[in-house]
Amino acid sequence: MGMDAIVNKLAPLDKRPSREEAEEAVRVLLRWAGDDPAREGLIDTPKRVANAYRELFSGYDADIEDVLGTTFEEVAGYDDIVLVRDIPFFSHCEHHVLPVIGKAHVAYLPDSRVLGLSKIARVVEVFGRRLQTQEAMTAQIATAIDETLRPQGVAVFIEAEHMCMAMRGVQKSGSTTLTTTFTGRFKDNAVEQARFMSMVRGR
Numbered sequence: 001m002g003m004d005a006i007v008n009k010l011a012p013l014d015k016r017p018s019r020e021e022a023e024e025a026v027r028v029l030l031r032w033a034g035d036d037p038a039r040e041g042l043i044d045t046p047k048r049v050a051n052a053y054r055e056l057f058s059g060y061d062a063d064i065e066d067v068l069g070t071t072f073e074e075v076a077g078y079d080d081i082v083l084v085r086d087i088p089f090f091s092h093c094e095h096h097v098l099p100v101i102g103k104a105h106v107a108y109l110p111d112s113r114v115l116g117l118s119k120i121a122r123v124v125e126v127f128g129r130r131l132q133t134q135e136a137m138t139a140q141i142a143t144a145i146d147e148t149l150r151p152q153g154v155a156v157f158i159e160a161e162h163m164c165m166a167m168r169g170v171q172k173s174g175s176t177t178l179t180t181t182f183t184g185r186f187k188d189n190a191v192e193q194a195r196f197m198s199m200v201r202g203r
């Protein structure tokens with residue numbers, strides 16, 4: 001997957017429906033649920049839901065190259081694993097638009113340049129705040145870091161619970177789905193991969 005595949009997912013703001021259209025769609029779904037959008041408690045709900053969508057799906061508005069733009073070279077020759085562990089995120093599955101709640105662990109092996117640490121968590125945030133499958137989100141985080149920083153390797157490990165499996169459908173709460181993407185040396189070298197996994201698991 002290249003950067004284009006990630007960038008193309010962005011819907012330009014001017015191609016979006018109007019706020020009034022979005023609020024009307026919420027009223028339709030409230031009626032579909034069985035309630036009356038005209039009753040007092042629901043009058044402002046379409047506005048609130050439209051606002052919440054702007055926040056929950058703000059990842060479509062972010063430019064990943066801006067997010068990852070700041071890099072540093074002066075790190076005293078440091079060339080070992082940089083791992084940011086336990087980055088919490090909320091996403092939404094693209095099949096049911098229900099929450100996916102999880103943690104991402106993201107590492108890379110620098111090749112002269114390093115990233116600002118907060119940028120790693122920001123990348124997770126950008127891809128989390130879109131409609132996702134866990135597999136795609138894992139691969140997108142790895143690709144974004146790989147193609148902007150060009151490190152020796154990237155490792156991404158996501159563990160998450162899908163509300164579409166807990167609240168409805170098969171109704172299995174508490175199960176966790178694990179996904180990984182490895183690039184470069186993390187992909188080619190079993191020792192580096194194992195080191196990443198034990199750093200993630202070590203407490």
Ligand SMILES: Nc1nc2c(ncn2[C@@H]2O[C@H](COP(=O)(O)OP(=O)(O)OP(=O)(O)O)[C@@H](O)[C@H]2O)c(=O)[nH]1
Pocket residue numbers: 093094095132133134135162164165168169170
């Ligand atoms: N691979 C993958 N599947 C997901 C993810 N999120 C949700 N799903 C699955 O997407 C599938 C959609 O299956 P469908 O049969 O089309 O939809 P459905 O009838 O609502 O499926 P059930 O959830 O089994 O009731 C389900 O098996 C979900 O568990 C994800 O991140 N990755």
Ligand SMILES: [Zn+2]
Pocket residue numbers: 093094095096097098162164165
């Ligand atoms: Zn789902």
